[in-house]
Amino acid sequence: MSELKAGSRLERIFEKGEFAITAELGPPKSADVEVIKTKAGYLNGNVDAVNITDNQTAIVRMSSIAAGYLAMQEGLEPIIQITCRDRNRISIQSDVLGAYALGIKNILCLTGDHQKFGNHPNSKNVFDMDSIQLIYMLKQMRDEKIFACGDEIKNSKKAPVVEPKIYIGGAANPFGDPFEFRVIRLAKKVKAGADFIQTQCIYDMDRFEEWMKQVRDRGIHEKVKIMAGVTPLKSVGMAKYMRDSVAGLSVPDYYIDRLSKAEDKAAEGIKICVEQIQKLREMEGIAGVHLMAIEWEKRVPEIVEQAGLLPRPEVNN
Amino acid sequence: MSAKTKFDKKKVTLQQSVLVIGGGMAGIHAAQELKGYGYETTLVERADILGGKGNYINQRADYKKILSGVTVLTRSTLTDLSGHVGNFSATITTPKGDKTVSCGAVVLASGIENKGGSVLFDNENIVPIAELKNSITELTEAETPVSVGLILDLNIEETKAGAEMVLNMAMDLQRNHNAEVYVFCREIRVASLELETLYDTARDASVNIIKYEGTITFNTTGNFITVAARDVILNDSIAVDCAKVGISPYGLNVSADSGLAEMVGVNLDALGQMQDNNVHFFPGQTNRPGIFAAGSCRGQYYAPQIITEAKSTALSVHSLLAQKSLVVELSHAVVDEEKCALCLTCIRSCPHKAMVIDQNKKVAMSIPEVCRKCGICVGECPAKAIELPAYTDDIVLGQVG
Amino acid sequence: MIVGEQKPFEKVYESVKEYKKVLILGCGTCVTVCMAGGEKEVGILASTIRLANKQNGIRMEIQEATVARQCDREFFDEVKDKINWADAVLSMACGVGVQFCSEVFEGKRVLPALNTRFYGTTEQQGIWSERCAGCGDCVLDKFGGICPIARCSKSLLNGPCGGSQDGKCEVDPDNIDCAWQLIYDRMKLLGCLENLEENQVIKDWSAGRDGGPGKIVREDMVL
Amino acid sequence: MAKKKSELIVLCCENSAYLAAESLTDTKIMQSVKVVMLPCSGRVEVGLILKFLENGAAGVLVLGCPLDNCKFVRGNYRAQKRVDVAMKALNDAGVNKDKVKIDFISSLDTHKFIALVKEMKSTLF
Numbered sequence A: 001m002s003e004l005k006a007g008s009r010l011e012r013i014f015e016k017g018e019f020a021i022t023a024e025l026g027p028p029k030s031a032d033v034e035v036i037k038t039k040a041g042y043l044n045g046n047v048d049a050v051n052i053t054d055n056q057t058a059i060v061r062m063s064s065i066a067a068g069y070l071a072m073q074e075g076l077e078p079i080i081q082i083t084c085r086d087r088n089r090i091s092i093q094s095d096v097l098g099a100y101a102l103g104i105k106n107i108l109c110l111t112g113d114h115q116k117f118g119n120h121p122n123s124k125n126v127f128d129m130d131s132i133q134l135i136y137m138l139k140q141m142r143d144e145k146i147f148a149c150g151d152e153i154k155n156s157k158k159a160p161v162v163e164p165k166i167y168i169g170g171a172a173n174p175f176g177d178p179f180e181f182r183v184i185r186l187a188k189k190v191k192a193g194a195d196f197i198q199t200q201c202i203y204d205m206d207r208f209e210e211w212m213k214q215v216r217d218r219g220i221h222e223k224v225k226i227m228a229g230v231t232p233l234k235s236v237g238m239a240k241y242m243r244d245s246v247a248g249l250s251v252p253d254y255y256i257d258r259l260s261k262a263e264d265k266a267a268e269g270i271k272i273c274v275e276q277i278q279k280l281r282e283m284e285g286i287a288g289v290h291l292m293a294i295e296w297e298k299r300v301p302e303i304v305e306q307a308g309l310l311p312r313p314e315v316n317n
Numbered sequence B: 001m002s003a004k005t006k007f008d009k010k011k012v013t014l015q016q017s018v019l020v021i022g023g024g025m026a027g028i029h030a031a032q033e034l035k036g037y038g039y040e041t042t043l044v045e046r047a048d049i050l051g052g053k054g055n056y057i058n059q060r061a062d063y064k065k066i067l068s069g070v071t072v073l074t075r076s077t078l079t080d081l082s083g084h085v086g087n088f089s090a091t092i093t094t095p096k097g098d099k100t101v102s103c104g105a106v107v108l109a110s111g112i113e114n115k116g117g118s119v120l121f122d123n124e125n126i127v128p129i130a131e132l133k134n135s136i137t138e139l140t141e142a143e144t145p146v147s148v149g150l151i152l153d154l155n156i157e158e159t160k161a162g163a164e165m166v167l168n169m170a171m172d173l174q175r176n177h178n179a180e181v182y183v184f185c186r187e188i189r190v191a192s193l194e195l196e197t198l199y200d201t202a203r204d205a206s207v208n209i210i211k212y213e214g215t216i217t218f219n220t221t222g223n224f225i226t227v228a229a230r231d232v233i234l235n236d237s238i239a240v241d242c243a244k245v246g247i248s249p250y251g252l253n254v255s256a257d258s259g260l261a262e263m264v265g266v267n268l269d270a271l272g273q274m275q276d277n278n279v280h281f282f283p284g285q286t287n288r289p290g291i292f293a294a295g296s297c298r299g300q301y302y303a304p305q306i307i308t309e310a311k312s313t314a315l316s317v318h319s320l321l322a323q324k325s326l327v328v329e330l331s332h333a334v335v336d337e338e339k340c341a342l343c344l345t346c347i348r349s350c351p352h353k354a355m356v357i358d359q360n361k362k363v364a365m366s367i368p369e370v371c372r373k374c375g376i377c378v379g380e381c382p383a384k385a386i387e388l389p390a391y392t393d394d395i396v397l398g399q400v401g
Numbered sequence C: 001m002i003v004g005e006q007k008p009f010e011k012v013y014e015s016v017k018e019y020k021k022v023l024i025l026g027c028g029t030c031v032t033v034c035m036a037g038g039e040k041e042v043g044i045l046a047s048t049i050r051l052a053n054k055q056n057g058i059r060m061e062i063q064e065a066t067v068a069r070q071c072d073r074e075f076f077d078e079v080k081d082k083i084n085w086a087d088a089v090l091s092m093a094c095g096v097g098v099q100f101c102s103e104v105f106e107g108k109r110v111l112p113a114l115n116t117r118f119y120g121t122t123e124q125q126g127i128w129s130e131r132c133a134g135c136g137d138c139v140l141d142k143f144g145g146i147c148p149i150a151r152c153s154k155s156l157l158n159g160p161c162g163g164s165q166d167g168k169c170e171v172d173p174d175n176i177d178c179a180w181q182l183i184y185d186r187m188k189l190l191g192c193l194e195n196l197e198e199n200q201v202i203k204d205w206s207a208g209r210d211g212g213p214g215k216i217v218r219e220d221m222v223l
Numbered sequence D: 001m002a003k004k005k006s007e008l009i010v011l012c013c014e015n016s017a018y019l020a021a022e023s024l025t026d027t028k029i030m031q032s033v034k035v036v037m038l039p040c041s042g043r044v045e046v047g048l049i050l051k052f053l054e055n056g057a058a059g060v061l062v063l064g065c066p067l068d069n070c071k072f073v074r075g076n077y078r079a080q081k082r083v084d085v086a087m088k089a090l091n092d093a094g095v096n097k098d099k100v101k102i103d104f105i106s107s108l109d110t111h112k113f114i115a116l117v118k119e120m121k122s123t124l125f
Helices: A009-015 A033-043 A064-073 A089-101 A131-144 A179-192 A205-217 A236-245 A253-261 A265-282 A297-306 B025-037 B129-137 B160-176 B193-204 B258-264 B303-321 B345-349 B376-380 B393-398 C009-016 C039-056 C073-085 C095-104 C179-189 C193-197 D017-022 D046-054 D075-093 D110-124
Strands: A020-025 A049-052 A078-083 A106-110 A167-172 A196-201 A225-230 A286-291 B009-013 B017-021 B040-044 B071-073 B077-084 B087-094 B097-103 B105-108 B112-114 B126-128 B147-151 B180-185 B208-221 B224-231 B236-242 B244-247 B254-256 B291-293 B325-329 B355-358 B363-366 C002-006 C021-027 C061-067 C088-091 C109-112 C114-124 C127-132 D008-013 D033-038 D059-064 D100-104
Touching (some): A009 A286, A131 A179, A179 C179, A265 A286, B017 B025, B160 B180, B224 B244, C009 C109, C021 C073, C061 C073, C095 C109, C179 C193, D017 D033
Parallel strands (some): A049 A078, A225 A286, B126 B244, C088 C109, D008 D059
Antiparallel strands (some): B112 B254, B224 B236, C114 C127
C-alpha cells in the first residue's frame, strides 16, 4: 500500500480496492444533539464514511464541523462539507485547521447553493473562491504545508510544521449545462488536487454512462476515485419534484411509472435504488456509491444490505 | 386648435429612380410598372436567375419583354443603404464588384425566409388556405379533391376571423363539392354567438373538427398527405389522408428577410412580415418613408394578389416621386443639444427612422423630410431634450384656458 | 454606465415630506440614459409629490432642475442658487451624485431618490443588465469577453456550478443567463475552448471594494 | 365657494378622436370638457398628464387611434404604457387613479367618444 495522504478510513477502503459506500447526514436545524445520535445509529457499521452537510440549500443548520465531531463520537467517519458561500479564505483555512485538530480527515469541497434558495435570502454571500480553488488550497495546505498566502503552516518561526492531512473530495454534476463542460470541470478538480469525487444523484443511467465514457477517455477515473451519487425515491411526488424542480437532474419517466404502479412506493423506491447501485458497481471507473437518503437515513441499512454491500470491510488504522 | 406658427420650408428634390430588391413575381411586376411610369429602375436579385420561390419565369417566358428597360442585376445583393426619402444611396454587391445606385425610393420584394418547419414549398398539395379557397371555387365537382385538410393554429393561436373563414369554407366543400373535410385546430374560437352557430352548423354538415395538441405532421402517402396529430378529445393520436391541405399563412413559420429588414431599418411585425405602415394612410409603405414593400415579404402569398399588390405598390411609389420634389415644413422634432445625452432612445423609438446621430455634434437630430411629426420621440426622451415645435408642452397645456 | 432605478415612491415621499422647500435635482448622464433620473423623471416625480402634498394637505415648495453630471463640481454652479434656496435636495443621481452634491453643499440635506444598481448596458430599449462588478483587476481576456465575476451569480472562475440549465442560471432563470454557458459558447466560437481547461487561481480581490474605498491618482494629470 | 369648476381634459389624436369630437352636434355633453389636440396619442407624456391634473383638471382622458391602426405605427401602444405609468404615479400620490384613462377610437366613432366622455364624467363629477 502506497503512503496514505490522510489515512482516513475512506482512503484506506479505496487503497484496498474495495467498493466504497458513503451516506449523508444533515445536521439539525437546532442545537439538538439527539438528531445526530439517532441518524448516526442507522448509519453506523453500514457505510464507510458520512458526509456532514454544510448548511445545505443555504438553510441554517448546526456547523458541519461540530456535527461531524459529534458523529465521530458515535463511531462514524465524517466527511465534512465546506462551501465557499459563507466563508472567505481566512475563515475556511482556520476551520480546516480546527477540524483536523478534532480528528476530521475528509473534507468535501463545494461551491455551495446560492443563498436565494435558503432561509436567509437577504444575506451577503462570500464566494471568495470557487470549489476548484478550495480544493487547490487544501492540497497546498496538506502537500506544500502552506496557507493560501504562501506562509508556512506553523505557529512560530521555531515551531514545528503541523499541516492538516486531509483527504480531499470534490463534487461533480454530470447533468448540468453546458454538458460538454462537465468533464472539463471534473478534470480541473482533479488537476487542483481532488482525491475523490462524489457525483450528483443519478437517475438517467444512459446520460451518466455517456459522461463516464468522456471521463474514461480522458483517463480521469485512474487519477481520482469516483463515487456515483444515488438517492432513493420515496414517492411519486418526490420523483416528480426531482424531475421538474431540481436544476441538472433528470428522472426518467419509467421510474415514475414504476413508482406510480407500485403498491408500496417506498419499497419500490428502494428496489430501484438497489438496482441502480448494482448497475453502477458494474460500470468501469466507479469506485463507490454515495447514498443520499434525504431525511430517510433509517432505510440506509436495508439498501446497503440488499445491494450486497454488507458487511463493510475492515481496514486497519 | 393649437397655435399655428409659421414655419420655414425646405425643398427636397426627389430622384426619379427606383431600386427594387428581389426578382420574384412581386419584384418583376413592380419593376415593370415603375419603368412604365418612366422611372429609371434597377432590379436586384441574389440568385442566378429571376423568378424567385414561385419559379415565376417558367410561367412567364416573356419576362424579358416585361422587364425591358429595367437594369437587372442578378447574383447581386443590397449591402448598404444610406440617405432618406427621395435621395437614397444603395451599395449593391455584384459579381463585378460593388455598385452604387442612387434612387428616390426603394421597393422591397425580397420574399420570405423559411425559418424551418414550414411545409409550404415542399409539397404542391399543401397551400395557403386563401389559395385553396380560390382554386376550389373554380373547380367542378369531379375536379374537387376527395378530402381536404384545413389546418389552423399551426404556430400561433389564430383569430376568430380565421376560424370563421375556415368553417365557412369547410361547409362549402362538404356540401357543394362533396368533399370530406377535416378542420384541425387547437382551440376553435367560437367566442361569439354567430361563430358558435357556425360551428354547430359545420358539425351538422358533417365537417370533421379535430382539436389537436402538440406538433402536427404532414407526410406524403402516394397522392395523399397524411396529416397526423394528437387528438385532445379522443386522447389518442389521429391520422387522416387528405388530397389537399390548406394552411393559414400564419402557420407557415416564415419571415421576411430579417437581415435585410434590419439593414434598411424596416420593422417586421409579429408575424415576421415587413410591417406595413398604416395601410389606410400609406398603402404599400414600410415604416420608413421612401421604402415600400410588395409580395410575400409583406405577407401576401396568393399569386394573383401578389401581382395586383405589386402594381399598387408601384403606384404608391409613383404618387411620391411624381411630385418631383417635396416641400417640407420645418416643424420637425428639434433636439436641444445641451440636454441630449445621446441615449439613443429617440433613434430606437422613432417609427420612421427620422432620428439619426449628428456625428459632428454627438447629439441626436431629426431629418425634416422623414420626420412625420408624431411626437413619439418627445414622449420617450428621458432628458426632455426634444420638442415638436407645433406641439410644445406649453402649446399643449395652453390649449386649456 | 451606472444603472439605477427609482426608489418606491412612498420611501422617497417619507424622506422628503418634512421639508418646506425641496429641489428635485436630475442628472443628465447615466441615469438619464437608463431613464431613472433625467429631466423627464424629475418632472414626473415633482408632479407626483405635488399631487401627494395636495392630497395630504402638506405645504411644500418644489423646484426642478437637471444638471449635466452630479459627479463633477463645476456642474453645480448653474443650480447653486436653487440648492441654497432649498431645505433639502432630492437628488435623482446615482449614489455618487447624491454624495457629491452633499459634499459640495456641506450642511445641505441631500436625499436619494434612486437606488443605484450596477454598471451595465442597455440590453434593449427599457431593459438594462449588469456587465461589470468593478473588481479592479479585469479578467475579460481569459473568458472571451464575458465576465464571470459580474455575470455569474457565484462569481465562479473555473466553470459553471450545477445550477446551469438550458443556458439559464437557477438563481433567476427568467432573467439571468448562465455566464458560464455564455463563456463556453463564446470560447467555442473563438476556437479557444482549451483555455477554459486552465485552472484559475484564487483571485486577488484587493484591487476592488475589498481593498477599501478605491482611489486613483494620475500624477501627470494633477494640475 | 367661487372655485373655478374643474374640467375633464380629453387629449385627442388629431387623426381620429379629434375628428370624432369635431363631428359632435350635441354640445351639452361637452360642458366641463376640454378637448386638446395632439399630433398622435404617442405625444402624450406621463409628466404632461400629471401637469394637467396638477393644474386643476378633474381628469384626463387620452384617446388614440384603434390599436394596430396608428398612423405612426405604434404611437397608441406607447400612449397606453405611459397612461399606465401615470396611473401608478396617481396611486402613489394617493389620488384616484381612475382620473386618468385611455381608450382608442376611430374618426367615425363619435358615438363612442360621447359614451367615453359621459362615462368618465360620471366617475369624476
